[in-house]
Amino acid sequence: MSASLPGSRELPASRYDLNTYWGRVRQSAEISDPRMLFVSSSGLENAKRLVSAYKQGQIQSMTPELWHAKKVVDSTLHPDTGEPVFLPFRMSCFVLSNLVVTAGMLTPGLKTTGTLLWQIANQSLNVAINSANANKSTPLSLSSMAKSYCMAVSASCSVALGLNALVPRLKNITPNTRLILSRLVPFAAVSSASALNVFLMRGEEIRQGIDVYPVLSEEEKKKREITGEPVESLGKSKKAATLAVGETAISRVLNATPIMVLPPLILVRLEKMHWLKTRPRLVLPVNLGLILTTSLFALPLALGAFPQRETISADSLEPEFWGRGGQDGKVEFNRGM
Incomplete structure:
Protein backbone atom coordinates (compact mmCIF):
# COMPACT_ATOMS: atom_id res chain seq x y z
CA MET A 1 0.00 0.00 0.00
CA SER A 2 0.93 3.69 -0.09
CA ALA A 3 2.46 3.55 3.41
CA SER A 4 5.29 1.39 2.08
CA LEU A 5 6.40 3.95 -0.55
CA PRO A 6 9.21 6.49 0.06
CA GLY A 7 8.31 9.82 1.63
CA SER A 8 7.50 11.04 5.13
CA ARG A 9 4.21 12.77 4.30
CA GLU A 10 1.14 10.59 4.79
CA LEU A 11 -1.67 10.38 2.27
CA PRO A 12 -5.24 10.62 3.53
CA ALA A 13 -6.31 7.11 4.53
CA SER A 14 -9.32 7.27 2.21
CA ARG A 15 -11.67 9.64 0.45
CA TYR A 16 -14.39 8.05 2.60
CA ASP A 17 -15.01 8.16 6.36
CA LEU A 18 -13.42 4.95 7.65
CA ASN A 19 -14.99 5.48 11.08
CA THR A 20 -18.33 4.43 9.57
CA TYR A 21 -19.30 1.04 8.20
CA TRP A 22 -20.47 2.37 4.84
CA GLY A 23 -17.28 4.40 4.48
CA ARG A 24 -15.25 1.19 4.95
CA VAL A 25 -17.53 -0.66 2.51
CA ARG A 26 -16.90 1.97 -0.17
CA GLN A 27 -13.16 1.83 0.51
CA SER A 28 -13.24 -1.99 0.36
CA ALA A 29 -15.11 -1.80 -2.95
CA GLU A 30 -12.21 0.20 -4.36
CA ILE A 31 -9.57 -2.26 -3.11
CA SER A 32 -11.57 -5.23 -4.46
CA ASP A 33 -12.48 -3.55 -7.76
CA PRO A 34 -11.83 -6.21 -10.49
CA ARG A 35 -10.90 -3.44 -12.93
CA MET A 36 -7.63 -3.03 -11.04
CA LEU A 37 -6.53 -6.35 -12.56
CA PHE A 38 -6.15 -4.62 -15.92
CA VAL A 39 -3.60 -2.09 -14.63
CA SER A 40 -0.29 -2.75 -16.41
CA SER A 41 3.13 -2.79 -14.76
CA SER A 42 3.83 0.65 -16.25
CA GLY A 43 0.50 1.86 -14.84
CA LEU A 44 1.51 0.62 -11.41
CA GLU A 45 4.90 2.32 -11.63
CA ASN A 46 3.23 5.58 -12.66
CA ALA A 47 0.83 5.30 -9.72
CA LYS A 48 3.75 4.68 -7.35
CA ARG A 49 5.57 7.74 -8.71
CA LEU A 50 2.53 9.96 -8.17
CA VAL A 51 1.99 8.68 -4.62
CA SER A 52 5.69 9.09 -3.79
CA ALA A 53 5.65 12.64 -5.22
CA TYR A 54 2.84 13.55 -2.83
CA LYS A 55 4.59 11.90 0.12
CA GLN A 56 7.77 13.83 -0.68
CA GLY A 57 5.91 17.16 -0.90
CA GLN A 58 6.22 17.57 -4.69
CA ILE A 59 2.41 17.46 -5.07
CA GLN A 60 0.57 19.63 -2.57
CA SER A 61 -3.03 18.40 -2.71
CA MET A 62 -5.05 15.32 -3.58
CA THR A 63 -6.37 15.33 -7.15
CA PRO A 64 -8.64 12.83 -8.97
CA GLU A 65 -5.55 11.44 -10.68
CA LEU A 66 -3.78 11.03 -7.35
CA TRP A 67 -6.81 9.35 -5.77
CA HIS A 68 -6.83 6.86 -8.65
CA ALA A 69 -3.09 6.27 -8.19
CA LYS A 70 -3.67 5.56 -4.50
CA LYS A 71 -6.45 3.12 -5.44
CA VAL A 72 -4.09 1.28 -7.80
CA VAL A 73 -1.36 1.11 -5.15
CA ASP A 74 -3.70 0.06 -2.32
CA SER A 75 -5.27 -2.72 -4.37
CA THR A 76 -1.93 -4.07 -5.62
CA LEU A 77 0.82 -3.66 -2.99
CA HIS A 78 1.01 -5.41 0.38
CA PRO A 79 0.96 -2.79 3.19
CA ASP A 80 3.81 -4.46 5.11
CA THR A 81 6.23 -5.40 2.34
CA GLY A 82 5.42 -2.85 -0.36
CA GLU A 83 5.62 -5.68 -2.91
CA PRO A 84 2.77 -6.56 -5.31
CA VAL A 85 0.52 -9.33 -4.01
CA PHE A 86 0.59 -12.25 -6.45
CA LEU A 87 -2.20 -11.41 -8.89
CA PRO A 88 -4.61 -14.38 -8.42
CA PHE A 89 -4.58 -13.79 -4.64
CA ARG A 90 -5.26 -10.03 -4.59
CA MET A 91 -8.58 -8.83 -3.23
CA SER A 92 -9.32 -7.33 -6.65
CA CYS A 93 -9.17 -10.90 -8.03
CA GLY A 209 2.48 -11.22 18.12
CA ILE A 210 2.38 -8.52 15.45
CA ASP A 211 3.89 -5.03 15.33
CA VAL A 212 1.86 -2.21 16.86
CA TYR A 213 2.53 1.51 16.35
CA PRO A 214 1.52 4.65 18.24
CA VAL A 215 -1.26 6.71 16.69
CA LEU A 216 0.27 10.07 15.76
CA SER A 217 -1.36 13.45 16.26
CA GLU A 218 -1.49 15.93 13.38
CA GLU A 219 1.40 17.89 14.94
CA GLU A 220 3.54 14.75 15.19
CA LYS A 221 2.75 13.85 11.58
CA LYS A 222 3.83 17.29 10.37
CA LYS A 223 7.01 17.08 12.44
CA ARG A 224 7.89 13.70 10.92
CA GLU A 225 7.22 15.09 7.45
CA ILE A 226 10.01 17.59 8.08
CA THR A 227 12.48 15.27 9.81
CA GLY A 228 11.69 12.16 7.75
CA GLU A 229 11.84 10.10 10.93
CA PRO A 230 9.94 6.78 10.51
CA VAL A 231 7.35 5.56 12.99
CA LEU A 303 -14.36 -6.54 4.18
CA GLY A 304 -15.91 -3.34 5.53
CA ALA A 305 -17.05 -5.03 8.74
CA PHE A 306 -13.70 -4.14 10.38
CA PRO A 307 -11.04 -1.51 9.60
CA GLN A 308 -7.93 -2.83 7.86
CA ARG A 309 -5.79 -0.43 9.89
CA GLU A 310 -7.13 -1.20 13.36
CA THR A 311 -6.88 1.37 16.17
CA ILE A 312 -7.29 0.37 19.83
CA SER A 313 -6.28 1.56 23.30
CA ALA A 314 -2.74 0.63 24.31
CA ASP A 315 -4.07 -0.25 27.78
CA SER A 316 -6.14 -3.08 26.26
CA LEU A 317 -2.94 -4.87 25.20
CA GLU A 318 -0.20 -6.51 27.24
CA PRO A 319 1.19 -4.60 30.27
CA GLU A 320 4.38 -3.60 28.40
CA PHE A 321 2.25 -1.39 26.11
CA TRP A 322 0.31 0.37 28.89
CA GLY A 323 0.81 4.13 28.80
CA ARG A 324 2.85 3.94 25.59
CA GLY A 325 0.10 4.77 23.15
CA GLY A 326 0.10 7.82 20.93
CA GLN A 327 -2.79 10.25 20.52
CA ASP A 328 -5.53 9.52 23.10
CA GLY A 329 -3.48 6.54 24.28
CA LYS A 330 -4.16 4.65 21.04
CA VAL A 331 -2.03 2.25 19.01
CA GLU A 332 -2.63 0.89 15.51
CA PHE A 333 -1.70 -2.19 13.50
CA ASN A 334 -2.36 -3.80 10.14
CA ARG A 335 -5.20 -6.32 10.51
CA GLY A 336 -4.58 -7.98 7.17
CA MET A 337 -7.35 -8.98 4.80
Whole structure:
Protein backbone atom coordinates (compact mmCIF):
# COMPACT_ATOMS: atom_id res chain seq x y z
CA MET A 1 0.00 0.00 0.00
CA SER A 2 0.93 3.69 -0.09
CA ALA A 3 2.46 3.55 3.41
CA SER A 4 5.29 1.39 2.08
CA LEU A 5 6.40 3.95 -0.55
CA PRO A 6 9.21 6.49 0.06
CA GLY A 7 8.31 9.82 1.63
CA SER A 8 7.50 11.04 5.13
CA ARG A 9 4.21 12.77 4.30
CA GLU A 10 1.14 10.59 4.79
CA LEU A 11 -1.67 10.38 2.27
CA PRO A 12 -5.24 10.62 3.53
CA ALA A 13 -6.31 7.11 4.53
CA SER A 14 -9.32 7.27 2.21
CA ARG A 15 -11.67 9.64 0.45
CA TYR A 16 -14.39 8.05 2.60
CA ASP A 17 -15.01 8.16 6.36
CA LEU A 18 -13.42 4.95 7.65
CA ASN A 19 -14.99 5.48 11.08
CA THR A 20 -18.33 4.43 9.57
CA TYR A 21 -19.30 1.04 8.20
CA TRP A 22 -20.47 2.37 4.84
CA GLY A 23 -17.28 4.40 4.48
CA ARG A 24 -15.25 1.19 4.95
CA VAL A 25 -17.53 -0.66 2.51
CA ARG A 26 -16.90 1.97 -0.17
CA GLN A 27 -13.16 1.83 0.51
CA SER A 28 -13.24 -1.99 0.36
CA ALA A 29 -15.11 -1.80 -2.95
CA GLU A 30 -12.21 0.20 -4.36
CA ILE A 31 -9.57 -2.26 -3.11
CA SER A 32 -11.57 -5.23 -4.46
CA ASP A 33 -12.48 -3.55 -7.76
CA PRO A 34 -11.83 -6.21 -10.49
CA ARG A 35 -10.90 -3.44 -12.93
CA MET A 36 -7.63 -3.03 -11.04
CA LEU A 37 -6.53 -6.35 -12.56
CA PHE A 38 -6.15 -4.62 -15.92
CA VAL A 39 -3.60 -2.09 -14.63
CA SER A 40 -0.29 -2.75 -16.41
CA SER A 41 3.13 -2.79 -14.76
CA SER A 42 3.83 0.65 -16.25
CA GLY A 43 0.50 1.86 -14.84
CA LEU A 44 1.51 0.62 -11.41
CA GLU A 45 4.90 2.32 -11.63
CA ASN A 46 3.23 5.58 -12.66
CA ALA A 47 0.83 5.30 -9.72
CA LYS A 48 3.75 4.68 -7.35
CA ARG A 49 5.57 7.74 -8.71
CA LEU A 50 2.53 9.96 -8.17
CA VAL A 51 1.99 8.68 -4.62
CA SER A 52 5.69 9.09 -3.79
CA ALA A 53 5.65 12.64 -5.22
CA TYR A 54 2.84 13.55 -2.83
CA LYS A 55 4.59 11.90 0.12
CA GLN A 56 7.77 13.83 -0.68
CA GLY A 57 5.91 17.16 -0.90
CA GLN A 58 6.22 17.57 -4.69
CA ILE A 59 2.41 17.46 -5.07
CA GLN A 60 0.57 19.63 -2.57
CA SER A 61 -3.03 18.40 -2.71
CA MET A 62 -5.05 15.32 -3.58
CA THR A 63 -6.37 15.33 -7.15
CA PRO A 64 -8.64 12.83 -8.97
CA GLU A 65 -5.55 11.44 -10.68
CA LEU A 66 -3.78 11.03 -7.35
CA TRP A 67 -6.81 9.35 -5.77
CA HIS A 68 -6.83 6.86 -8.65
CA ALA A 69 -3.09 6.27 -8.19
CA LYS A 70 -3.67 5.56 -4.50
CA LYS A 71 -6.45 3.12 -5.44
CA VAL A 72 -4.09 1.28 -7.80
CA VAL A 73 -1.36 1.11 -5.15
CA ASP A 74 -3.70 0.06 -2.32
CA SER A 75 -5.27 -2.72 -4.37
CA THR A 76 -1.93 -4.07 -5.62
CA LEU A 77 0.82 -3.66 -2.99
CA HIS A 78 1.01 -5.41 0.38
CA PRO A 79 0.96 -2.79 3.19
CA ASP A 80 3.81 -4.46 5.11
CA THR A 81 6.23 -5.40 2.34
CA GLY A 82 5.42 -2.85 -0.36
CA GLU A 83 5.62 -5.68 -2.91
CA PRO A 84 2.77 -6.56 -5.31
CA VAL A 85 0.52 -9.33 -4.01
CA PHE A 86 0.59 -12.25 -6.45
CA LEU A 87 -2.20 -11.41 -8.89
CA PRO A 88 -4.61 -14.38 -8.42
CA PHE A 89 -4.58 -13.79 -4.64
CA ARG A 90 -5.26 -10.03 -4.59
CA MET A 91 -8.58 -8.83 -3.23
CA SER A 92 -9.32 -7.33 -6.65
CA CYS A 93 -9.17 -10.90 -8.03
CA PHE A 94 -10.97 -12.51 -5.08
CA VAL A 95 -14.36 -12.74 -6.80
CA LEU A 96 -12.97 -14.19 -10.02
CA SER A 97 -10.59 -16.58 -8.23
CA ASN A 98 -13.44 -17.94 -6.12
CA LEU A 99 -16.04 -18.06 -8.90
CA VAL A 100 -15.07 -21.41 -10.43
CA VAL A 101 -14.36 -23.07 -7.08
CA THR A 102 -17.62 -21.85 -5.54
CA ALA A 103 -19.62 -22.94 -8.59
CA GLY A 104 -17.99 -26.37 -8.31
CA MET A 105 -18.91 -26.75 -4.63
CA LEU A 106 -22.50 -25.63 -5.32
CA THR A 107 -23.00 -28.00 -8.26
CA PRO A 108 -26.20 -29.98 -7.57
CA GLY A 109 -25.84 -33.73 -7.06
CA LEU A 110 -22.10 -33.90 -6.33
CA LYS A 111 -20.85 -37.36 -5.38
CA THR A 112 -18.21 -38.12 -2.74
CA THR A 113 -15.23 -37.71 -5.09
CA GLY A 114 -16.53 -34.40 -6.47
CA THR A 115 -17.23 -33.08 -2.97
CA LEU A 116 -13.71 -33.96 -1.81
CA LEU A 117 -11.98 -32.47 -4.85
CA TRP A 118 -13.88 -29.17 -4.71
CA GLN A 119 -13.37 -28.80 -0.94
CA ILE A 120 -9.64 -29.41 -1.42
CA ALA A 121 -9.55 -26.85 -4.24
CA ASN A 122 -11.39 -24.31 -2.08
CA GLN A 123 -9.12 -24.72 0.92
CA SER A 124 -6.03 -24.57 -1.32
CA LEU A 125 -7.24 -21.23 -2.65
CA ASN A 126 -8.05 -20.01 0.88
CA VAL A 127 -4.56 -20.93 2.07
CA ALA A 128 -2.98 -18.97 -0.77
CA ILE A 129 -5.20 -15.90 -0.24
CA ASN A 130 -4.79 -15.88 3.56
CA SER A 131 -1.02 -16.28 3.26
CA ALA A 132 -0.65 -13.58 0.59
CA ASN A 133 -2.72 -11.00 2.51
CA ALA A 134 -1.63 -11.75 6.08
CA ASN A 135 0.31 -9.39 8.34
CA LYS A 136 3.93 -9.97 7.27
CA SER A 137 5.62 -8.81 10.46
CA THR A 138 5.39 -12.43 11.67
CA PRO A 139 5.71 -14.79 8.66
CA LEU A 140 4.57 -18.43 8.76
CA SER A 141 7.14 -21.15 8.07
CA LEU A 142 6.59 -23.59 5.20
CA SER A 143 6.28 -26.55 7.56
CA SER A 144 3.64 -24.76 9.66
CA MET A 145 1.83 -23.74 6.48
CA ALA A 146 1.75 -27.35 5.28
CA LYS A 147 0.38 -28.59 8.63
CA SER A 148 -2.26 -25.86 8.68
CA TYR A 149 -3.28 -26.65 5.11
CA CYS A 150 -3.76 -30.35 5.89
CA MET A 151 -5.85 -29.55 8.97
CA ALA A 152 -8.06 -27.09 7.08
CA VAL A 153 -8.65 -29.55 4.22
CA SER A 154 -9.44 -32.34 6.69
CA ALA A 155 -11.95 -30.14 8.54
CA SER A 156 -13.81 -28.97 5.44
CA CYS A 157 -13.97 -32.44 3.89
CA SER A 158 -15.14 -34.00 7.17
CA VAL A 159 -17.96 -31.49 7.58
CA ALA A 160 -19.05 -31.76 3.94
CA LEU A 161 -19.02 -35.56 3.81
CA GLY A 162 -20.58 -35.88 7.26
CA LEU A 163 -23.49 -33.60 6.43
CA ASN A 164 -23.96 -35.19 3.00
CA ALA A 165 -24.36 -38.53 4.76
CA LEU A 166 -26.62 -37.10 7.47
CA VAL A 167 -29.17 -35.17 5.37
CA PRO A 168 -30.62 -38.22 3.51
CA ARG A 169 -31.18 -39.96 6.87
CA LEU A 170 -33.26 -37.15 8.32
CA LYS A 171 -36.84 -38.23 8.91
CA ASN A 172 -40.08 -36.27 9.23
CA ILE A 173 -39.01 -33.62 6.71
CA THR A 174 -40.45 -32.95 3.29
CA PRO A 175 -38.50 -33.79 0.12
CA ASN A 176 -38.24 -30.07 -0.66
CA THR A 177 -36.72 -29.35 2.77
CA ARG A 178 -34.28 -32.23 2.30
CA LEU A 179 -33.31 -30.79 -1.10
CA ILE A 180 -32.69 -27.33 0.39
CA LEU A 181 -30.62 -28.77 3.25
CA SER A 182 -28.51 -30.77 0.81
CA ARG A 183 -27.80 -27.60 -1.19
CA LEU A 184 -26.69 -25.81 2.02
CA VAL A 185 -24.13 -28.46 3.01
CA PRO A 186 -21.30 -26.58 1.17
CA PHE A 187 -22.13 -23.45 3.20
CA ALA A 188 -21.63 -25.27 6.51
CA ALA A 189 -18.38 -26.82 5.29
CA VAL A 190 -16.98 -23.62 3.79
CA SER A 191 -17.94 -21.36 6.72
CA SER A 192 -16.42 -23.57 9.39
CA ALA A 193 -13.32 -24.34 7.34
CA SER A 194 -12.80 -20.72 6.22
CA ALA A 195 -12.68 -19.49 9.80
CA LEU A 196 -10.42 -22.37 10.84
CA ASN A 197 -8.20 -21.75 7.80
CA VAL A 198 -7.55 -18.16 8.84
CA PHE A 199 -6.59 -19.17 12.39
CA LEU A 200 -4.35 -21.97 11.15
CA MET A 201 -2.60 -20.00 8.41
CA ARG A 202 -2.04 -17.00 10.69
CA GLY A 203 -1.43 -18.90 13.90
CA GLU A 204 2.18 -17.74 14.05
CA GLU A 205 0.94 -14.17 14.46
CA ILE A 206 -1.04 -15.19 17.56
CA ARG A 207 1.90 -17.13 19.00
CA GLN A 208 4.53 -14.43 18.41
CA GLY A 209 2.48 -11.22 18.12
CA ILE A 210 2.38 -8.52 15.45
CA ASP A 211 3.89 -5.03 15.33
CA VAL A 212 1.86 -2.21 16.86
CA TYR A 213 2.53 1.51 16.35
CA PRO A 214 1.52 4.65 18.24
CA VAL A 215 -1.26 6.71 16.69
CA LEU A 216 0.27 10.07 15.76
CA SER A 217 -1.36 13.45 16.26
CA GLU A 218 -1.49 15.93 13.38
CA GLU A 219 1.40 17.89 14.94
CA GLU A 220 3.54 14.75 15.19
CA LYS A 221 2.75 13.85 11.58
CA LYS A 222 3.83 17.29 10.37
CA LYS A 223 7.01 17.08 12.44
CA ARG A 224 7.89 13.70 10.92
CA GLU A 225 7.22 15.09 7.45
CA ILE A 226 10.01 17.59 8.08
CA THR A 227 12.48 15.27 9.81
CA GLY A 228 11.69 12.16 7.75
CA GLU A 229 11.84 10.10 10.93
CA PRO A 230 9.94 6.78 10.51
CA VAL A 231 7.35 5.56 12.99
CA GLU A 232 9.00 2.87 15.10
CA SER A 233 7.14 -0.23 16.25
CA LEU A 234 6.35 -0.38 19.97
CA GLY A 235 6.87 -4.14 19.85
CA LYS A 236 4.88 -7.25 19.03
CA SER A 237 1.52 -7.83 20.68
CA LYS A 238 -0.19 -11.24 20.88
CA LYS A 239 -3.50 -9.63 21.89
CA ALA A 240 -3.44 -7.39 18.83
CA ALA A 241 -2.69 -10.45 16.69
CA THR A 242 -5.59 -12.39 18.20
CA LEU A 243 -7.93 -9.49 17.46
CA ALA A 244 -6.60 -9.11 13.90
CA VAL A 245 -6.91 -12.81 13.08
CA GLY A 246 -10.31 -13.14 14.77
CA GLU A 247 -11.81 -10.21 12.87
CA THR A 248 -10.42 -11.54 9.58
CA ALA A 249 -11.97 -14.96 10.28
CA ILE A 250 -15.35 -13.34 10.96
CA SER A 251 -15.13 -11.33 7.73
CA ARG A 252 -14.45 -14.55 5.79
CA VAL A 253 -17.62 -16.12 7.23
CA LEU A 254 -19.60 -12.94 6.51
CA ASN A 255 -18.38 -13.09 2.91
CA ALA A 256 -19.17 -16.80 2.47
CA THR A 257 -22.67 -16.64 3.96
CA PRO A 258 -24.58 -14.85 1.17
CA ILE A 259 -22.47 -16.48 -1.57
CA MET A 260 -23.03 -20.03 -0.33
CA VAL A 261 -26.68 -19.53 0.73
CA LEU A 262 -28.47 -17.24 -1.75
CA PRO A 263 -27.44 -18.81 -5.13
CA PRO A 264 -28.36 -22.41 -4.19
CA LEU A 265 -31.71 -21.35 -2.69
CA ILE A 266 -32.56 -19.20 -5.72
CA LEU A 267 -31.46 -22.00 -8.06
CA VAL A 268 -33.76 -24.49 -6.28
CA ARG A 269 -36.65 -22.14 -7.01
CA LEU A 270 -35.62 -21.50 -10.62
CA GLU A 271 -35.22 -25.23 -11.37
CA LYS A 272 -38.94 -25.66 -10.70
CA MET A 273 -39.82 -23.14 -13.39
CA HIS A 274 -40.78 -24.38 -16.83
CA TRP A 275 -38.26 -22.30 -18.79
CA LEU A 276 -35.29 -23.80 -16.93
CA LYS A 277 -36.72 -27.33 -16.88
CA THR A 278 -36.85 -27.27 -20.66
CA ARG A 279 -33.33 -25.79 -20.91
CA PRO A 280 -31.11 -27.88 -18.59
CA ARG A 281 -27.97 -26.56 -20.27
CA LEU A 282 -28.72 -23.15 -18.77
CA VAL A 283 -28.40 -24.41 -15.17
CA LEU A 284 -24.62 -23.94 -15.09
CA PRO A 285 -24.50 -20.40 -16.58
CA VAL A 286 -27.44 -19.35 -14.39
CA ASN A 287 -25.62 -20.72 -11.33
CA LEU A 288 -22.40 -18.88 -12.31
CA GLY A 289 -24.34 -15.65 -12.85
CA LEU A 290 -26.00 -15.90 -9.43
CA ILE A 291 -22.66 -16.58 -7.71
CA LEU A 292 -20.85 -13.77 -9.55
CA THR A 293 -23.57 -11.20 -8.80
CA THR A 294 -23.75 -12.18 -5.13
CA SER A 295 -19.97 -12.20 -4.77
CA LEU A 296 -19.52 -8.70 -6.22
CA PHE A 297 -21.83 -7.26 -3.55
CA ALA A 298 -20.88 -9.55 -0.66
CA LEU A 299 -17.09 -9.00 -0.68
CA PRO A 300 -16.96 -5.25 0.12
CA LEU A 301 -19.80 -5.66 2.64
CA ALA A 302 -17.74 -8.32 4.45
CA LEU A 303 -14.36 -6.54 4.18
CA GLY A 304 -15.91 -3.34 5.53
CA ALA A 305 -17.05 -5.03 8.74
CA PHE A 306 -13.70 -4.14 10.38
CA PRO A 307 -11.04 -1.51 9.60
CA GLN A 308 -7.93 -2.83 7.86
CA ARG A 309 -5.79 -0.43 9.89
CA GLU A 310 -7.13 -1.20 13.36
CA THR A 311 -6.88 1.37 16.17
CA ILE A 312 -7.29 0.37 19.83
CA SER A 313 -6.28 1.56 23.30
CA ALA A 314 -2.74 0.63 24.31
CA ASP A 315 -4.07 -0.25 27.78
CA SER A 316 -6.14 -3.08 26.26
CA LEU A 317 -2.94 -4.87 25.20
CA GLU A 318 -0.20 -6.51 27.24
CA PRO A 319 1.19 -4.60 30.27
CA GLU A 320 4.38 -3.60 28.40
CA PHE A 321 2.25 -1.39 26.11
CA TRP A 322 0.31 0.37 28.89
CA GLY A 323 0.81 4.13 28.80
CA ARG A 324 2.85 3.94 25.59
CA GLY A 325 0.10 4.77 23.15
CA GLY A 326 0.10 7.82 20.93
CA GLN A 327 -2.79 10.25 20.52
CA ASP A 328 -5.53 9.52 23.10
CA GLY A 329 -3.48 6.54 24.28
CA LYS A 330 -4.16 4.65 21.04
CA VAL A 331 -2.03 2.25 19.01
CA GLU A 332 -2.63 0.89 15.51
CA PHE A 333 -1.70 -2.19 13.50
CA ASN A 334 -2.36 -3.80 10.14
CA ARG A 335 -5.20 -6.32 10.51
CA GLY A 336 -4.58 -7.98 7.17
CA MET A 337 -7.35 -8.98 4.80
